[in-house]
Amino acid sequence: MTSRRWIVAAAAFLAAPVLAGCSVGFDANTTKPYAPVEAAALINQGAYGKQSIHVPQAFILGPEPGGSIPWRGSVPVHLTMLNNGDSPDTLQSVSAGDAASAKLAAPVQLPVGQLVKAEAATPQITLEGLSKALRGGEALRLDLQFANAGTITLDVPVMPHSREYASYPAVEGAVPAPTPSPTPTEAAGEEAH
Numbered sequence: 001m002t003s004r005r006w007i008v009a010a011a012a013f014l015a016a017p018v019l020a021g022c023s024v025g026f027d028a029n030t031t032k033p034y035a036p037v038e039a040a041a042l043i044n045q046g047a048y049g050k051q052s053i054h055v056p057q058a059f060i061l062g063p064e065p066g067g068s069i070p071w072r073g074s075v076p077v078h079l080t081m082l083n084n085g086d087s088p089d090t091l092q093s094v095s096a097g098d099a100a101s102a103k104l105a106a107p108v109q110l111p112v113g114q115l116v117k118a119e120a121a122t123p124q125i126t127l128e129g130l131s132k133a134l135r136g137g138e139a140l141r142l143d144l145q146f147a148n149a150g151t152i153t154l155d156v157p158v159m160p161h162s163r164e165y166a167s168y169p170a171v172e173g174a175v176p177a178p179t180p181s182p183t184p185t186e187a188a189g190e191e192a193h
Helices: 003-022 184-192
Strands: 053-061 075-083 089-095 101-104 108-110 115-118 125-128 139-146 150-159
Touching (some): 075 108
Antiparallel strands (some): 075 115, 075 125, 089 108, 089 139, 101 125, 139 150
């Protein structure tokens, strides 16, 4: 075998795994589980958590893929929190700066060492009067005010209402993705049959 053939064979052998990896797309399974804002949300000086509060999951439920939540609309916020302090704590308020007005239905009690989900059939935290339309993929900065832990700031992602989030109730007022209309040649071809 000539050196040129060896080079071509080696290049094909080395390129095969790379090219195979490109074909899996965005729906590929990974070996690492993913939860929005997992761990990285509250890394403070190299340690997980801040002021004894851990937020292993935080997301804002957005529209269906391709849709939008209109300007001045409302979206629910879903938080999972853990208090690792020495005494119970309470989430007293939430603010979203200029992005929206945050509404907390009632203070959320955080007993020591117990995971608490701030979600229900009626969301406990809602962002109302959005200052811009949301399409999913953005992040909004939220300030969580706790009785003992003080203020904790998070950049919370807007997750599309699909895949693992499809089981949540759809966001009221969301504008669905536009449906494509047939091109004139497709419509003419269908009528001919």
